[in-house]
Amino acid sequence: MEKITEFKNIITDSYAYCRKYKEETGKKIVGYTCSYTPEEIIYAAGALPFRLFGTNEGIHLADANLQSYCCSLVRGILEEGLSGRLDFLDGAVFPHTCDSFQRLSDIWRINVAHKFHLDIVLPVKLNTASARQYMIDILEKFKKDLEHALSVKITDAMLSDTIKTYNQIRALMRKLYAIRAQRTEIISGRDFHSIIKAAMIMDRPLFLKTLGEVIAQIEKAPGGEIKSDAKRIVLAGSICSHPDIYDIIENAGGVVVWDDLCTGSRYFDGVLDEKASPLAAIAQRYLDRPICPAKHAGLTDRGENIVRIVRESKADGIVFLLLKFCDPHAFDYPYIKEMLDKENIPCMLLDMEEQLPAAGQLQTRFETFIQIL
Amino acid sequence: MKKQILEFLKTILIFSFGKFKKFTLRFKKTKTMKDMMIVYYSEAKSARLTGKKVAWITSGGPVEPLLAMGIIPVYPENYGAMIGASKMGGGLCEKAEAMGYSSDLCSYARADIACATINGGPLQGLPKPDMLVCCNNICGTVLKWYEVQARYFNVPLFILDTPICHTEYTPEIAKYVRSQFDEYFAFLESACKRKFNYDRLNEVLLRSFQTQVLWQEILDTTTNKPSPMTAFDAFFHMALIVTLRGTPEVIDYYTALLATMKERVTRGIGAVPNEKYRLLWDNIPIWHRMKWLSQKFASQSACLVADTYTSAWCGTLKYVSGDNPIDSLAEVYTRIYLNIGVDEMAKMIIAMIDKYDVDGLVLHSNRSCKxxxxxxxxxxxxxxxxxxxxxxxxxxxxADERSFSESQISTRIDAFMEIIKEREETSKK
Known part of the structure; x- marks a missing residue:
């Protein structure tokens, strides 16, 4: 699968990719923090949306702005901003999710100099008519803000084109997920993780083209069916920035078949209605898509969705990746655990900090869990 | 059955005690906070008996529509402060942790979630809610906390979503929040099965705004030197502006309190003997160390004259405008202190430093409040x-007393006061 190497090369040094991309295309690059960012509008404006993953190593600079009880995702993103390593960014976009990201936006605005800084203060509840209208209004405002920041005019035609591209990308990603749920041996978890990450970084039409080629190769290649004794695992949480987890699970006799992650199925779920007006289509996808726990769409919908994912992917168990100090996920965990218990779905909680626990220790934990499945 | 009868008898007892207290209070010229709180909680705890509805509401939430509908508002956060002050936070938080809630979550939320399941804590728990009203102008934590309670009590939850104003209060936000107030009124209509009383709401709102003016005047008496009260006093007296603003009793209480403070100013009585240094406090109080902190600062002739916390309940008065107070609600509740950008908060703190002529700033970095x-x-x-x-x-x-290192904090306060004293002496030279 030499095509996958292309993705791997890009994510190994994504900053170098961006610098080169900028030099070659002259395009603007806009940093963003989560899957509630309306990337479609950024791309339609002629800029490349670049997902900020932060760093897992050596957070020092951010200590001057954020206390120790802030999650390593937010601290890591700020670290990268303060370090100057993101100097290729023309601007950054902060959608409102949790309290920590809310303050990250303020701290970034005060301390990190880019050409522009935009907030998208999305509604927190997604299940009322007024929230839907506000979502559309706020996307309209974001479009205007971005036009101003990038000195461009974003037409409906440009948006419609981008929406088609994003629909194709998301459809192909869902296809890849479906293939992998059957033939997990054809593409390792680590490689799969690289593709997902590349989707949030690469030039999108190029990503679409390369992904199409990868899928064509996979479809031609024989075999790769999941080992009969391998246990099927679903990953759930906010983001997974440790590709080692996939390896360790595989070494422990399991295989990740699906996920409920912000850097995963939540990013790809949902189709944009190509017949609706573009902003209404983008808004509607956010209202329909499985939610991040910082949002509200009902009292039990996240739990129900996770049970559904486990059933549909015929998973044997679920691993929760709980980032330390992530309030929304930590509040949801007990009720979702209770729902899973009622459904007899085994689950394991993995507390994650900046660094993963030692690989040996982690492997033993996964082995113990996988043995009970 | 026996348990139910006992519960019923207990409720009657609480109800009668509350009624008796209320009756005797009529003849009492100045009512104490304790008197008022006893009446309030006994009414809330015997709501089942009187047929009144109980709503749990967040501290920054609009209470006025509840009062207009005769619903008794109950504040889990006020209760959280009570739990903290009675040093029950650690034990209750531990219980929540055993239920699967991470020890890094808000201690008010943990304590309340645990309390609901055991009928424990101060006052043997809060009265059960008939509905929940969650306004996220203070944090995102209340959303998750109220979701937990809505599942536990199986009662309707209303969410008033007030988008943060990082740099501006936009027309989009104004329109969204205004329309949610109509949804809020409709929610209360369906919960109470009767029409919403707009005239009553206007009356309550006028009283609420009047109370906020009074509260600001009380806080402003500390611009005097010496200051007639400290922030620790404000933390105590704030309970009513949080829970019952909009009721006539609270206006009486604060009118009397303001008179007392003015009297102290006239007579030159300071809250801290020999006040030499004036400090500003930021963040929620450390409820379980109020006495210790207050004595610690007083022993150094330092008076905490103001804080960013208690002033949050009157900080948006400037947005009240026009003849129709209902239309001011969206702005008043959205633009509160915590729902604005950090740079804007810094500006307000600097304005307070100037206004209260402050020598130093004490920031409580509160693990529970991100x-x-x-x-x-x-x-x-x-x-x-x-x-x-x-x-x-x-x-x-x-509220979680387990994460407090007294000796370390004591040393740091001493060092801080040394710097302030040195600065004072240098400036004299």
Missing amino acids: PYSFGQLDIQRIVEQERGIPCLMIEADM
């Missing part, structure tokens, strides 16, 4: 740059 605490390091730097006054940051938790 929106209040993240950004404090920037605020500290901005204050140091703009006003050059010493700042002290102490890390603690508002």
